[in-house]
Amino acid sequence: MSTTSPNSAKTSAPAATEPAKSSNFLRQIIESDLASGVNAGRKWAGTPGDGAHQAAGQPDPARIRTRFPPEPNGYLHIGHAKSICLNFGLAQEYGGVCHLRFDDTNPEKEDQEFVNGIVDTVRWLGFDWNANGTSHLYHASDYFDFMYRAAEYLIGAGHAYVDEQSAEDMRINRGDFSRPGIDSPFRSRSPAENLERFREMRDAKHLDGSMVLRAKVDMASPNINLRDPTIYRIRRAEHHNTGDKWCIYPMYAYAHPIEDALEQITHSICTLEFEDQRPWYDWLLARLIEGGLLNAPPPRQYEFARLNITYVITSKRKLAALVYDHKVNGWDDPRMPTLVGLRRRGYTPESLRLLAERAGTSKSGGWTEYSTLEGCLRETLEETAPRAMAVLDPIRLVLTNWDEVMGLSATGDSKLDTCSAPVHPHRPELGKRSFSMGREVWIERGDFEETPPKGFFRLFPGNKVRLKYGHVIECTGCTRDADGRVDTVQARLIPDTKSGTPGSDTVKVKGVITWVGVADGRKAEVRLYERLFNEPQPDAGGRDFLASLNPNSLRIVQAIVEPSLAKARQDDKFQFERHGYFVADRVDHSDSRPVFNLSVGLKDTWAK
Ligand code: ATP
Numbered sequence: 001m002s003t004t005s006p007n008s009a010k011t012s013a014p015a016a017t018e019p020a021k022s023s024n025f026l027r028q029i030i031e032s033d034l035a036s037g038v039n040a041g042r043k044w045a046g047t048p049g050d051g052a053h054q055a056a057g058q059p060d061p062a063r064i065r066t067r068f069p070p071e072p073n074g075y076l077h078i079g080h081a082k083s084i085c086l087n088f089g090l091a092q093e094y095g096g097v098c099h100l101r102f103d104d105t106n107p108e109k110e111d112q113e114f115v116n117g118i119v120d121t122v123r124w125l126g127f128d129w130n131a132n133g134t135s136h137l138y139h140a141s142d143y144f145d146f147m148y149r150a151a152e153y154l155i156g157a158g159h160a161y162v163d164e165q166s167a168e169d170m171r172i173n174r175g176d177f178s179r180p181g182i183d184s185p186f187r188s189r190s191p192a193e194n195l196e197r198f199r200e201m202r203d204a205k206h207l208d209g210s211m212v213l214r215a216k217v218d219m220a221s222p223n224i225n226l227r228d229p230t231i232y233r234i235r236r237a238e239h240h241n242t243g244d245k246w247c248i249y250p251m252y253a254y255a256h257p258i259e260d261a262l263e264q265i266t267h268s269i270c271t272l273e274f275e276d277q278r279p280w281y282d283w284l285l286a287r288l289i290e291g292g293l294l295n296a297p298p299p300r301q302y303e304f305a306r307l308n309i310t311y312v313i314t315s316k317r318k319l320a321a322l323v324y325d326h327k328v329n330g331w332d333d334p335r336m337p338t339l340v341g342l343r344r345r346g347y348t349p350e351s352l353r354l355l356a357e358r359a360g361t362s363k364s365g366g367w368t369e370y371s372t373l374e375g376c377l378r379e380t381l382e383e384t385a386p387r388a389m390a391v392l393d394p395i396r397l398v399l400t401n402w403d404e405v406m407g408l409s410a411t412g413d414s415k416l417d418t419c420s421a422p423v424h425p426h427r428p429e430l431g432k433r434s435f436s437m438g439r440e441v442w443i444e445r446g447d448f449e450e451t452p453p454k455g456f457f458r459l460f461p462g463n464k465v466r467l468k469y470g471h472v473i474e475c476t477g478c479t480r481d482a483d484g485r486v487d488t489v490q491a492r493l494i495p496d497t498k499s500g501t502p503g504s505d506t507v508k509v510k511g512v513i514t515w516v517g518v519a520d521g522r523k524a525e526v527r528l529y530e531r532l533f534n535e536p537q538p539d540a541g542g543r544d545f546l547a548s549l550n551p552n553s554l555r556i557v558q559a560i561v562e563p564s565l566a567k568a569r570q571d572d573k574f575q576f577e578r579h580g581y582f583v584a585d586r587v588d589h590s591d592s593r594p595v596f597n598l599s600v601g602l603k604d605t606w607a608k
């Protein structure tokens, strides 16, 4: 991908902003399922529900059903974007539907603020859970009644029992990889006794933690998840959806397969850490189908490797620590890998969809380079972002012969000369922008060297450069302030060299520099971001990720920007020529106080 800089020719073709789809194991599974018709007989009654409810429905208009099931206990991060793109993307590709399901079975951690944030973010990424005239937005907590009924069924069928062992005994008796488990003394209670006890649990007759409901599977299974997993626990906690209706709550591993089944999900896609849960997922649904509570075929679980990106943390808990310890300024700090943070940083939905596709979908983990993420953003902005000039570290350049060359105005003042530039170098339809050059302009401090190092082609006494879109100038010297810092650079304008005028390139120069006029430049705050961590895998191997925080991850500078940026609205994205892509901050930017965030630098080798 090429980028624009004053001294590099444009060569590349327009970027493809939508991913080129490559096959992956999930696409292959879906294609083979569609070919074999395993799911073809499924019915859908228009809403989630048990076997009888669905059986009375129509043949499912969705060829496949997937779901994105976030727990509303925090803001979504870039790892979730992978899961969203995968689940919604596969449904789109194969004529299916993807449900947005709030997995809110845990009463204590969930919050409406997070629910709203997730809804906004999934929409922003470009996905929709409305299909066939129905909104497929669901809450797992709406299924508590069915989950309870299923638990009573399992008890009645001899597949579940109330265990009153202490948590400690239960842990010890579960065994480990080398030792089989030991049956609980409560395992052989009769269904009637278990049912009575379970109802007492529901009716708040027992203390939190005093007993649990467990499935009766196999205490000797080599898969520890099958050693009579807990399916219900007592927890006197108010739930954001069901209030204090329940004092018992289902465990995630019990709730999740049931949620999938009630929603007629065909392909339940999750991350690899759930692989060992799959036998339990299948066992549970097989029992409920046997009991007539659900219909065959059950949903099937498939696991893929989670997205890991170098220099990025994707754990809600650790991200929360950064926020609560004030290491960053909130969940939407532009350095955060949350989707609200990336959005504020200037990331586009297209760039994140592109990343999700490029990172690939496989069963073996791995790390995606941070530079891949940045590359995806550059590619989507390259063809769309209007160009502008900005000087991030301004010093004054005085064109000492300006009045002599340009003449004075009627009032005896220095004249201004209008320069124009395309809004986008490849998209003439976007028009032109204009700004003025005058006797004084702002240039980058780094573009001047009194004693140039070898290979330096920009301003130094005796050298000529072009002021981009303007004239060629020749540097004559500089003045320093009391501290010895360069304060002003002097140069002479070379007449008849203005860009775009006949013969303007007869004077050859090796350097072109960007600038902003003193007369019409506008002040702006620019926030320059770097990676939040200095380590490529900040939390690998249980490392203290706070120890590798980059102390320079935010630097704020007072910049001068060209007048066309006066029209910038929050969220508008630009390429500041030679510097990178910037976005008008979606929180702090205003007409009276312009604020721009660095989204990503140019893949530019402006090292001349
Ligand atoms: P965290 O560990 O950050 O809390 P989580 O997995 O608990 O994440 P959930 O809200 O439960 O977060 O997850 C919603 C979905 O997003 C799940 O299907 C989960 O597997 C998926 N997901 C979470 N992190 C990633 C990741 N890094 N890559 C791909 N998918 C992910």
Ligand code: MG
Pocket (backbone or CB within 6 Å): 071
């Ligand atoms: Mg979780």
